[in-house]
Amino acid sequence: MNSKPLRSHAQPLVVYALLLLGVVIVIVPLMWAAAASFTPNHKVFEYAYPFSWRALFPVDFTLEAYDNLFDRGFGRAVGNTFFLAIATVIIGGAVNALAGFAFGRFEFRGKNALFLTIVMLTFMVPVDLTAIPRYILVNSFGWINTWQGLLIPGLANSLVIFLFRQFFAEIPQELIDAARVDGATWLRVLVSIILPISKPVLVAAALLMFISQWNAFFWPLLIAPTKEMRVVQVEISLAIGQYGTVWNELLAGSMIAAIVPILLVIPFQRYYVQAITGTGLE
Amino acid sequence: MMRARQQIIPYLFLLPALLLLVVFNLMPTIATLFESMFVISLRSGERVFAGFANYNRIFNDPIFWKSFQVTVVFSLLVNPIQIALALGLAVLINQRAPGIGIFRSIYLLPIAVSLNVTAIVWGLMLDQNSGMINGILLQLGIPRQPFLHSVDQALWSIIVIASWIGVPLWSLFILAGLQNIPPPVLEAAKIDGANAWQSFTKITLPLLRRVLAFVLVADTVANFLMFAPILLLTSGGPRLSTNLIMYETYRRGFLYGDLGASAAMLSVMLVIVFIIVGIELYALRGRD
């Protein structure tokens, strides 16, 4: 592999030093949390202060926290949330990409007005703070304790629409014109021309949608708090009790909650590399 | 930008998303903001139109102004810090260097961790008595720090916690933008004798305009809306030094049931965010 920096003339040594510094900042909290999740609850803080390397490794290894979690039905919560998150990525992805395409590539009457009053406005209001009327509405549909109540309100995502709009607008006009001349429909242009060259942004958008549903807490707690429909973050929050917090269970739940999106993201990381090689530079 | 002949097409493409947004986001938002014009008799549940009484009430409330001040300081600090670091990180992991893929993967990790979990883990690490950060400081011979319990350090601690997720998250989008820049453009600059800094400021940054506009706006809004770490870690303290308006809004509405005041605060915030985002979008507007 050609190791000569292409994008700048920064010295490799400096680059690696900075990269490593960042890695330490990212990794240390995660390693501590992971190690603590494999530690008996009363020893969770043992090596953190005064700090010893033992804090980053599970020296008193136990699966107690994980056993307790899964006995309580954590596996079911993981399954529920995974299903919801994947459904959000697929359905929401389609819905948001269509809207981003319309905003990014078309001129039409009311475009800016619609974008500002619907997309930007809803993007600027925290969904949790408008939960009361949404709850009344969803309740009136009879969607309390239902999958549609958990899924449908989060499908359209103004941040993702905004993201798609920004990226689709950058795509060279010639590519689209060529396809249009060949008689492709607009839908076909989106699916066969735009999406294939937008892999990095598709991965980023899918990640945003997956994570927003995967990490959802307040709304699922309101809409579907029964045991059968509990989601991961709700299950984790139960480790915080009235008379104490079961730290190792809280952290074990958090680790599982983090591992799933990580496992999904890492294989997609190569699309960034593809984007470079795909431009035919090499 | 093209002018589509079939005027119906864009509307069809917009329909599903806008319908969902209107029903599940816009209408609840309007209903919530509407509440700011009413006073509910808590006892009978009777709603009385109150005009601007709720606004009057919050404008005369020193707690609101204190929160306002905290929010302004927080925004002025957190957004530039996060954008600068995210841009730096994106450029760094866009280097063509051996093993860069591993680094990219590692930097994606915080994005997968929820804000709630991040706040809890960092809260434990910043603990005054048994936290790891103080444990490390002790090994370095530095006295222990109160972090979240000090009026001077609490807001900075919140900024660190928010940035641990925020910087990798936003760098992901900037990286996507960097990768969309056709390499020949940069090659050409190099041949023309531009140094690294010149080609970055003269060529890379302008080409990142749309991405940066997105990241700047999204980051500004996300930080205005954020209150989970406050809820979980400081409850606005010590001495209101982390009492962000969004947290105060949440607390008034969802814990104390004062929907009128909560909605009034939300409307004020919304106006401010709208103005700031408008300025940001104008500053980074397309010149094409």
Next chain:
Amino acid sequence: MLLRKLLLVTMLLGIFAILLAPASAQDEPTTITWLTLGWPTEAIIEEFEARNPDVSVEAEQVGFNDLFAQIQVRLGAGSEVPDVISVDVPLVSGYAFRNWLLPLDPVFTGDEVEDWLPAAIDAGSYEGTLYAAPVSTSTQLLFYNKGCFDRAGLMPPGADDRLTWEEIAEIAQQMTFDDDGDGTPDVWGFIWEQMVRIYQLQALPESLGGSAIGDDGMTVDGVINSPEWIEAYTYYYNMFNVWNAAPQGEEFWPADIFETGNICMFVGGPWNIPRFANNADLDIEWGVSRHPYFADGVPATPTGSWHIGVNANTENVDAATRFVHFISTGEGAEIWWRRGSGDFPAQQSVLALFATEEEFDALPMSYMRTAADEATVNPRPRAVTVGFLEYEQILQNIFQDIRNGADVEESLNLAVQRIDSEMAKYR
């Protein structure tokens, strides 16, 4: 409310009829939902359903910190679910004031009411009407590590002794040790279990004759910044800031570090007794004594716990009230105590079991008998005010500030200002 519903529902029902298939086929047994904490709910539900085959109960369990916002949003929205709600007792007034709870007086017989601790009945009532049936109560004891007393050359108190706060201050300082010499103690003398919550800290000014709130249930000026409060919380301030006998910083659960020997004494709930008794790895010797008081004042011990109420908008009044009746009286209350929360029961008949059950004959479980007695002497319930949540949370912020070094009088005055601003909406 009406306007909003019109706006939301009528406009959209048409459009949405296409998208949704309402999922509400009524099953045979009536299903009621019970919004509650993460307690073991299986046993009580099973026993109730065995006796009431026409009802099925579904527990909606949420974390302690999330319960209050849940209730606020769902009941505030006028929702007909959940049918049954576990209520933290000081919030009864606020919920009753908002008409969220069904009056429960007709549900219980005179004998059943008689069986409840009088303080619990008062706390579950608002303006003379019962809105939340007592399920459990609570009390506080002093827990101590005998090893610390040995090390300091002091005699530990007996289970029925009641130390003064002045004595606690003295002992706590002698039992604070900095073994590694880094300037911060490794073994601390004392702490309050719920170190910044009014539940536990109200006992300080109450012992000096202070009140928790004005007679109108709203006024705090002149009450929570009175000389008694300032004196009480100066003591509290000194414990953390002057005597350095208690750790500052984050809130934490002292039992965790009591078990490792790093806290010598804490005032805490009887739930710690079975916890320590059942901890096979515990290698400290521990004991309890009565809740402390100020030498110039009177004994005052915190009390109050979980009650249970029915959503005023429920569509299943009969099933919901039957469940509430079951868990708060007689057999059901006993099941809940034995196989449910494990909290102290609010029924005198169940409390009496502490005296007769063999389980409590020997140390250390016999400390439960001390606790059962402490629950009935000098109990001081929390302030009765419709704005309790505001009152509690603001004071929690304030106590945390005082604990970490903020000026006492200034902080209490800030509390007055903040609570006043929140109470305005009730006037």
